């Protein structure tokens with residue numbers, strides 16, 4: 001099983017990422033254009049676990065950004081196909097993302113969030129040294145105005 005940073009996306013790769021997104025969330029759908037954007041972005045790095053026969057069976061993304069309080073990174077969308085879980089892949093994927101940052105040599109504050117119901121994920125992150133922080137998480141969706149305007153036939 002090889003862990004590598006994704007630099008291109010074949011149709012087969014996309015189907016496998018689509019399946020992984022389905023494991024992560026029933027309300028999210030993978031989008032080919034978005035995935036191409038992820039791969040092209042300079043500050044976002046998508047790591048995949050690739051099996052010779054099964055193809056992509058797991059992924060983890062790290063997003064880096066610099067703000068007045070310093071260089072930060074967030075670990076996002078960590079997921080392994082159910083039939084490949086418990087084999088150490090989740091740990092290897094997050095490790096790959098962190099060692100990519102370490103090699104960069106700049107120093108980052110690395111954060112992530114995970115619902116309490118995600119028992120395996122919470123255990124994984126704690127076992128890797130992430131410390132739980134008390135904070136409130138807020139979300140808002142900004143919709144694609146282009147889509148709304150065309151739906152209303154205003155564009």
Ligand SMILES: CC(C)(COP(=O)(O)OP(=O)(O)OC[C@H]1O[C@@H](n2cnc3c(N)ncnc32)[C@H](O)[C@@H]1OP(=O)(O)O)[C@@H](O)C(=O)NCCC(=O)NCCS
Pocket residue numbers: 023024077078079080081084085086087088089090091092113114115118119120121123124125127
């Ligand atoms: C979280 C997830 C990525 C872990 O991947 P994995 O390959 O199964 O995990 P690993 O085999 O690398 O296990 C690493 C550690 O995770 C924890 N862990 C894994 N499975 C666990 C389980 N079923 N129960 C409790 N802890 C578990 C353990 O601490 C384990 O370390 P150990 O083997 O030394 O005990 C995987 O369970 C998954 O895809 N879950 C669904 C999606 C999800 O919740 N993603 C996280 C979003 S924040």
